[in-house]
Amino acid sequence: MLLKNPLIAALLFYSICSYGQEGKITINRDVRIDTLLKMRGEILKEDIGFQIQIFSGNRDSAFTIIAEARTLFANHEVTVHYQTPNYKVWVGKFQDRLAADRYLIEVKKTYPNAFVLKPINRD
Numbered sequence: 001m002l003l004k005n006p007l008i009a010a011l012l013f014y015s016i017c018s019y020g021q022e023g024k025i026t027i028n029r030d031v032r033i034d035t036l037l038k039m040r041g042e043i044l045k046e047d048i049g050f051q052i053q054i055f056s057g058n059r060d061s062a063f064t065i066i067a068e069a070r071t072l073f074a075n076h077e078v079t080v081h082y083q084t085p086n087y088k089v090w091v092g093k094f095q096d097r098l099a100a101d102r103y104l105i106e107v108k109k110t111y112p113n114a115f116v117l118k119p120i121n122r123d
Helices: 008-019 030-044 059-072 097-107
Strands: 048-056 078-083 086-093 115-117
Touching: 048 059, 048 097, 059 078, 059 086, 086 097, 097 115
Parallel strands: none
Antiparallel strands: 048 086, 048 115, 078 086
16 A cells, blocks of 8 residues: 555665665785786787688789788788798788677678688797
């Protein structure tokens, strides 16, 4: 019967919520976490991650494509790599697959056969 009156219902709700429990949370963090986070950052800087391949073929075509791609994708690095017997043109250096896939949508507007790859380090 009291809850049918909106003013009384609101006051009842306010009184219940305003007298809730208060608490304090303390988080104890191992000091080695900062060291691990720093090491992870250094590893990610060294790791190329993912790139987008837009071309694979002969040398002349590769250098034509690379000149075109450098103007189209000026905000990303465009490089050519030789893997016998083809020259390959790669765009960008992405830390994770998600970032590469997002940019791939843009690249496919010009190069519909482009795809994401994770280069193998051969040092």
